[in-house]
Amino acid sequence: MVAGWNIMFCLAVTLAFVTAENDSGKGVVKLSSGAELHGEQSQEGGTTAFYGIKYGTAGRFEHAKPNTDFAYLKDPNRVKQGYVCPHFPMNIPGFPTRKLDMNEDCLYLDVYVPPSDKEKAEARPVFFWIYGGGFKMGDKDMYNATILAKAIDAVVVTVNYRLSVFGFLSTGDEAAPGNWAISDLKVALNWTLDNIAAFGGDPKKITISGESAGGALTSALMLDDDVRHKVKAGIAFSGSILSGWAVVKDPKAIALTLAASLGCSNATTAEAVACLKGMQYEVLLNGTKALEDKTDKAQMGMHFTPVVDGSHIAKLPADILLERAAKEDKSSEENAGKLITGYLREDAAMFTLFIAPQALLDNATHNYSSALKMLTMHSIGMTKGKCPPDVVAKNAKAAFDFYKISESVTSDEALNAYHMIASDLMFGVSAMKESMMYANISEKANQMFLITFNPGFRRLGAFHFMEVLHLFRGVLDAMMKEKMSEAFTKTISDYVHQIVYNGHYDGPFFGREGNYQEIDQDSKVVNKKIEFAKTQLLEDMLHCRNT
Template identity: 30%
Template structure:
């Protein structure tokens, strides 16, 4: 340990590198350096999964628990493996865990300790007394609450029960058994061993039946044979013969969704221990407005409506199957269809729902007599076949006690078991204990609910209930998935956002809402119904007795991808003592389709952002926020959006400050100046007419959202430009931003602005477009492609001038060319326009502060010559961004993170990054003020590790700024007839005429200091 500490303190080795070199856990090193134990310290193997994966596991755990599906350790281990494998597949990574072995107990213990508060809250969702009566009452309360909330009362066609039964044959060729019922003497031909069959049935409370799923082991009957089975049945084969997750998903997609009620949402009641409620099923259900709910734990024998028809089916099979008959797979389908047809009648199904107390909802499960039926049901009863009457009559004779303790139903009455899978030990099985405190080996999973764990706040639309977490010693209330506008679906597609509808009661906002439709799949479930925001409220900070400043974050992603859930606001909330709001807004074609006229003006994504800011202005006081101290901030496309909100006449009075990080409205590629062309290409691709803009929009309104997303992805643009972008619509953006900024109503707002010193570095990383630069020709190709969208007339001449100014006039070394491309791309795309924005804004006497972020993160995977690339400053404001391990920050980086958060939140509070407190800040940050001819003109702060008072500089890269803001536009304005034609096939030799022009430009640049 002494050698390790010496390497860090004297040799300046990072904490991450030192921990790796000496084989010591990073947390141990951090504790040694800081002299304290970090909050949420872990045990065992703490970081097998990324933060994104662990957050996903918690999301699915909470989903299951909220809907009555207890989450045992075995379930969590299965969830973890599923999430990890899916995450690796989506990101092209090799799994860290052997799928055959799964996760070990040590990981589980570390996971529980890292997320102890959240897991305790999840546990409390389904903690109920062990008494069956209490369990049934708990389930009934949950059911009635859900029915009232989702308007399911009096809607039996939207309430379903799904359950499965099994057939099996052991290796001794014993008789076939139907679940726990016997069919004497029946055998299966061909000598199958351990032959199993499963049937999944699903029925509605109005008596309707969904086509079943019949699963065979290894293979299933040919189509012509299975045609004699139940109508529209889905047949599948699995190694075990049981219904497995992928088969269940097929049934959901191909049978349940087409045959269930078109009115949404629909409720599906299932066994509480169901293994079918997988991440894939949860995502599918969320997307299609399907609500899964578990029946009361370990009383599902009593509450399953389908158990009554299954029991009646036993007698039907006794009559249909002769002793010693041979049952093939095909004949089984035929026999099952006959039994099912007579047993699953509407009358029996409705009786089963009534008897089980599911519909109408009741905590008891009385068997109702025929004289209790309403007139309609009585008429149906009289019309039944004799054998169906016999079944119902038999059901009437059953006493409750007999029904409750049936042993012949489709669910085992034995205690549920929890299996421990450990790579270091054999699997052991331990039954669930009956003590009220829960198993001793599972501490915290059956803890008492903390009444403060679900804080409630009031909005103008209704009350909301969130969750409480403790982070970095501060309690934070999180309200996730709060709707700020109506779902932009149906007739509201391609329309400005409308106000959300109010709700009755308390709305649960403890989980993230859907992400907006996009072409990338790693950002959670996506839907058109995505206009949600998330609020992070610190409740015991230094400002606890007064209103807090509010910071509203707008995510980037080129207006084409990303989501609010990527950005955890707890870091800024706790360390800066502010309220943080993150939001979703419509992306790609849904947010930025424009025909350039009234048919579709465009800018719907920007209008969504404005609607969210309006919601904050109207409601944040009820969360302890100050509506007169609202700061909007964003990075990349988020910074561009912030810049557009700043100058828009539609946002006057909505916020007081703005922070633009690596993106402004003048950034090349921030605005599409020819949106109609993109709309026509999209319609042409989809087979719509392209002559009439109104007709085009009408056709796109009727398109399926997924189909429209896939088509829009074809026309997203190249690596430097996108086509689904904001437009100059004459309303939200009245005219070109640089020109409009000269007279825009800025409303006295303060601005903090900046970028990174190597913004183009990401373009040369592994797999990035410019990483393919291998010679002079490919270098010029990529540079030309970058410049052409902005300078289409004289691209070649501007490219030649840029190469000369950058010092690569005749360079041929690929690495030097890649580095030069990264520098030119970053200067052209981000740096020059950031400085231009700061100049224009400060010249109007509005307080402006500028920064340059220069620190290369210790965990950066970009080439060594790349310093601070695009977006890398975000890891110091949101340290767990996109699964990053916060512990990967070195001690110096941790200090930089806290410094940046202090600057950012100070600015949000007062409009000055040095106030209200600067005692722990490394250096003063002066305003960015144009003082032409003076050494203190245009001062900016360099953000890096180990900051000192010498980190204030003036006049950032003046030659490069002048070239891209003055020279390049001047060259573009030269009539094309005086310029050489576009890029040549062999660009190694420059034309003489171009040489003279470049020399003239260089002479002009020489006079710039």
């Protein structure tokens, strides 16, 4: 299957170069389909942006198909950047309020072309961005890449995909297999492969990447043999398909509960899906939010996420990686894209807002006991309430002992201790486990990173989304303002630049020794090794085993 795809891929690349009239630097691109796209050159950086390219179409609870109708481009009243997929938008402190034009016909992408270099005639690599937001919020328009494209000297593609119930509802059978959003991303990736040469991009050097839920979706895409042989690399920031929050185990029960709450018959999955299909999207969206709001906040209310559907995710993710490692013939691994995965030391700090928001107040004080209590509460959420409270409390205490947390810690040290261990539970252990499983496939299959740079923003440390703020500079600067770091911006941009050009970072692979790169407080990249004992401890905590 891979060999057949390679033949088609070479043909597509050839056709793209032959039939596309590439004048992207002047803001005009004509694709092989005949569609003519007009870009806008940014005042800052000289990047040319092509907004609102409709890559796909999809009915509700149906897999996406490539778009073939570009008549919308002639409509002078069209929404310039295309519609946003229905969701309840996230509120980012300091970020300007946006008017979002929502519609289920939302499968659009944007392409950002950096300034041309007359001395550099070859095509540039491509950075394909998948936004995060708990699988239930977000849109490409938040991530303006005019500055990023120039910083990493690559063509950047940002893409919309369906969210929440629209992107992930599943009944676990043929009525609604689910993973609609993953089908969106695959169609968008294929569009990029077929068309990016017209923008000066190299279809043989595509790096897919995302953060949080976007990182988990990147990780999920790399489970697909076709996808991983199409791309040069995948970068998963703070998200893995192996994370406990990334895959729903019993999607049917959730789907039927939602249907019943909205007055639908749920005698059969087919009846429930047919009823949900016929509703106005606002009614369905509000019903989904009401269902999520009833969930314990510590569990983050993530009902609609990827599922094992036998197609887009053929088996349990860990089983796919184990089978890959068990193969005797691994020659195909040489041409597969590498996975670079990692997280931030205080990734979980943002989620303290769900569990104990008062803990982040400037005048809030903490000690050993209060931090241990917060970790216990967080662990209950991570184990979805299925672990006896006494075992959770015992394991939390064991974690404090392992991390050498002293009972005489200062207030800030206590808060940081909780954030660090909670982050390892929520993001770190899955990154470590995934890295170990990839290393069993091949010594050079993957790399791992840990970001410990603390910008000094409130009491959040190296918090979730902080690296994204530094990659997508511009409007997003409004959140941290003067706390934005030019040094860290350069380091994280250089890190991504190396990966998109080479398929990996210029450092050791994870391998059997557990090598990783730390981006430290000085914005320097330092080579380190993980503690395998820590991984085991965290696994025991998540699986309710006595540590």
